[in-house]
Amino acid sequence: MQRWLTALLLLTLVTLTALSAEAAKPIIEITDDVPVYDNRTGQLVEVGYLVKGETFTIVEDYGKNWWKIRWDDYYGFVAKNRTAVVNAVTYRNATKRALVQQQLTALQDSKVMDNQTEPGVLRPFAIIKQGQKYASMRKMGNWYGVEMNGRLGFIHASNVEVTTPAKPPVAKPTNKTGYTTAYTEVVDFRRDKPASVMYLYANTPIQYVDDPGDAHFNTHVKVKWGDAFVYVSRKAIKEQNVAPTRFTTRSPNGKFIIPYNSQRNHIYTNESGKLVAYAHLNTNQRFPLIRTEGKWYVTVIAGREGYIHESHAALDRGVPVLMYHHVLPERDLGFFKHKSTTVTSEQFAAEMAYLKSQNYETVTLTDFRRYLKREITLPANALVLTFDDGLLSTREYAYPVLKKYNFKAAQFLITARNDSANPAQVFSPTVLQTLSWQDVNRMGDVFSFEGHTHNLHNIIGSTSQVLMVSNNQLATDLQNNITRLPKGPRAFAYPFGQFNATTVQLVKNAGFDLAFTTREGYNSPYENPYYIKRVSSNQSVTLEQYKRMVRPY
Template sequence: MLIRVIVSFLLFLSGSVFASLLSQHGQPVRYMQTTENAIIWAQVGNDVITVGNVRAGQILAVVPTDADYDEFSFGFGTGFIDKGHLEPVQGTQQVKDSLGDLNKPLSNQNLITWRATPMYTAPNASSAQFGVLAANLRYPISSKLQDGLHQTWYQIRIGNRLAWVSSLDAQQDDGIPILTYHHILRDEENTRFRHTSTTTSVRAFSNQMTWLRDRDYTTLTMYQLEGYIRNKMNLPARAVVITFDDGLKSVNRYAYPVLKEYGFRATAFVISSRIKRHPQKWAPRSLQFMSFSELEQIQDVFDVQSHTHFLHRVDGHRQPILLSRSYHNLLFDFERSRRALSQFNPHVLYLSYPFGGYNTTALQAANDAGFHMAVTTVKGKVKPGDNPFLLKRLYILRTDSLDTMSRLISNQPQG
């Protein structure tokens, strides 16, 4: 199992998955036929899991390994299949779907499976089944079409073969939500910030995290989200990114214990100039920032990223000061923030614009400073192919019901 995880991770880093398999093993792709219904595995997020099966008699392009399994292309990663379920293609038997154009770029769209989802050899439910995709997967779509009954079919690639999934069995992916939080207080403490949208209650936050846990959501890092946006990583259908802006002391005090209890990951976008040398005495009527030791304490849950160094201010017109600064001023600040935060994280690659303010100068400076992505306060979800420096986010307010949260986060059926 560990070997599979390591192999898949290396493949992700290399870019072209199947080309990497070829160079790693030094063996050509071979077409093999399944002798029986065969379970397949793949890395999804951080885990190697069962991702479905391939029916007996189907042909796959595989790369032989020295282990007890062979490897094949699965989405944006590598699948694994037991060698005992494979045999060489007999005689002159040909692959009958002509493979399609395997070098054609994918469509920047995914399907989402909520249950065991049949894959067919043609866009017709009466055609032979190629296999089954497991529940809770995102899988890239090559193309889609409508049949004579106006039913939509999604074309996918698996093991250098083409298969078809009906829209009656799966949905089209409407993106991954990035949840935005700032400040958390107990209701009885919140005498000053009760009417601010950036402050939520401990009770509401705990209920929201419980909702995610009870529905088996995976919390993603920004690194994994980057893999999703750039079409380089397989991720589960139930996935969300949790972010906290500013680096406030309440994150350590109230958010961290809840997230740790549930085994969740989150990202802290920290204003690097406001980190305190020593922890401050708790004062809920003030906006207090975490100290160096408090930031170190939460690193088993939180990934520390940048919310700039000196740019978290507004001008005399209440506009983000970032909007009036020159390219070189922005570049200097972004680079300084990355250096200051490197003691907590050697890979400070992601930025949150102060107050959601950005312009073309900020985007250019963020890229040139070495950031890979940046988040805004524009409402919406993140999809493959989005501009990585203009990522949308969602706010779940203290007063929002869990039904409201469900509507905002859950994948919505496409027309």
């Protein structure tokens, strides 16, 4: 054994290639309780052991006599002579590493328990030696959860001393100036996928921020774009003092422009008395507007004012929110022919096919919320699809089309009707039917489900019942509505588009953070989130009219 320990110390100085990058990592079964050693100090320190009969996935085959495993935030080593290679793990408590919440110190040799492999049974699969430290991911009752070589284990609180590790100080962001050294892309990382904003030409002076606390610090610097920061490759920036007069202190005025000529979408500086191009804009982005000068729009990026001619860009009118209700084939319209809340399935399919062909993005309400809060900038071709009333026809004729194109949409549900909907109901085009909760669950890959009252979606004369009941009745109904919806931020649509200031306040009090009207228009980030405007398609809308309706300008 001593010979193997010495060999392990020597192996730390040598890089081994026991496994190819493509090879599966070996799985071992512990044939006898085996110590785990830490060799970071140059001395072998026993920090714990693995329990006989347990299986583990190995990090690395470490020479003739040793396996390498992950132990806390470092590597431990176990002797091969107390293990056997097997084909599969036997545990069911696999997990991933998470943020460290507490630091544990074992007050005695402490068992690490598995409570998942055998339901209802706690069994030890490892031991942490007395005095050794180990990070905990979370606390559950009297137990601390730890990650041990890819397995979730629990240590009883009576066996450990707990400390909360101090967060290391983060260096403050530093404002700097410099020049681009090459034609370089400006990237927006705020959404799931990076988005190209523009390209800066070489030798462009910029203001930027070095932020050690930023996730992209190692590869990028931050530059200001309207109210937000976007990114430029660190390799393309040379730090240098630039005169403050070459930058602007003006802020955006709340409006945006969209370039639409991909061949002539440059922005220019005129600081030398003549126009000099310094950036090439992406035509699918919204750019903050500072002001207009004659026939020129003035935007800003990285502290630099830029001019683009009105013949190459247009004022952004905002994000369109499309409103639909009922969808039926032309042959089945019957009573619903010429009804403003019904579109034909043929028309709907053509509209969605057009959106797909033009690369429109149907954004979720989650991203729409972020847009309204100015947390993200939505691309020019972004729109929101909404369906009021939660009708069964959307399952038949909207859902398959949306799923085909990987589109997202929101449904506003009258939840009392969902409660009473029969899951086995057969669709009929002659009556209005409501989605069952089983339908709602099955359609969650396309739709989010939002509020449209619980049981107040009625019109009396020409007035919505929402405006006729007492404040207490409305508050109770809204609470019944939102509690039946999926957890998380939820939106609301005013029935028949009717509401007043009291309605808005009660909707807000109920917990809805967005509310949609039937007022026609488009939506910018500076508007009240409880007055979202929409545009609607109906049987009289031609495809050419629809194309103009969804354009952002």
